[in-house]
Amino acid sequence: MDHLDLAGTGFAPRDEREELMMVFASIVYEHGYRATRLSDVADRAGVSLATLTGCWPTEIDWLLETAAASARQLYGRMADASASVQNDPARAVHHALSTMLCDLAAAPEMVYLSVIELPALGPLIHARQRHTLTRFSTFLDPGPAAPNRSPSQRQTTALCLAGGLWETIHSHALDRRLHELPDRLPAISHVCLSTVFGIQEARRVNSLAYHPA
Numbered sequence: 001m002d003h004l005d006l007a008g009t010g011f012a013p014r015d016e017r018e019e020l021m022m023v024f025a026s027i028v029y030e031h032g033y034r035a036t037r038l039s040d041v042a043d044r045a046g047v048s049l050a051t052l053t054g055c056w057p058t059e060i061d062w063l064l065e066t067a068a069a070s071a072r073q074l075y076g077r078m079a080d081a082s083a084s085v086q087n088d089p090a091r092a093v094h095h096a097l098s099t100m101l102c103d104l105a106a107a108p109e110m111v112y113l114s115v116i117e118l119p120a121l122g123p124l125i126h127a128r129q130r131h132t133l134t135r136f137s138t139f140l141d142p143g144p145a146a147p148n149r150s151p152s153q154r155q156t157t158a159l160c161l162a163g164g165l166w167e168t169i170h171s172h173a174l175d176r177r178l179h180e181l182p183d184r185l186p187a188i189s190h191v192c193l194s195t196v197f198g199i200q201e202a203r204r205v206n207s208l209a210y211h212p213a
Contacts (some may be wrong), residue, residue: 010106
């Protein structure tokens with residue numbers, strides 16, 4: 001039976017660059033990207049400005065690289081969560097969703113940077129956004145578990161669900177309510193699972209998660 005773990009990992013820095021990314025994201029969260037300067041990041045981190053510009057030369061480079069690193073970590077943890085469930089595609093999706101929501105709640109600065117500040121760059125990042133949304137939508141594609149749907153039908157459904165998740169995350173980030181995301185898991189899981197696998201599977205998986213024997 002499932003035992004739901006709501007402890008979010010959030011963004012876990014693995015080297016000095018990623019530690020500096022966390023400082024950068026925290027300042028952006030406090031003051032907004034347009035008011036953030038690398039000199040502010042250097043002062044707070046206790047490093048020289050040359051250390052920052054030696055990694056990436058401008059604020060926009062830091063914004064792009066920080067968002068990319070955050071997305072890579074989140075994708076990896078969701079993939080691990082999904083792979084930890086064998087022979088039960090619906091439960092695998094639920095575990096991936098649980099991991100996503102808890103991790104996002106644990107890293108509000110990174111999420112705000114990625115879903116509020118980054119899109120404000122406009123056409124510069126449109127292609128990147130499309131790629132990210134498409135990549136994360138693969139967690140909602142049942143693959144062989146839905147033999148009656150063509151690949152294009154599955155991909156379209158997954159992309160629609162991913163778009164809805166994006167809007168939910170965006171709304172919570174804009175209102176600074178990301179800490180509430182784990183509480184939204186039952187509703188989000190039901191919508192996603194019932195759409196992809198059917199209502200009975202959605203009820204079964206959520207029953208396992210929230211009413212373990």
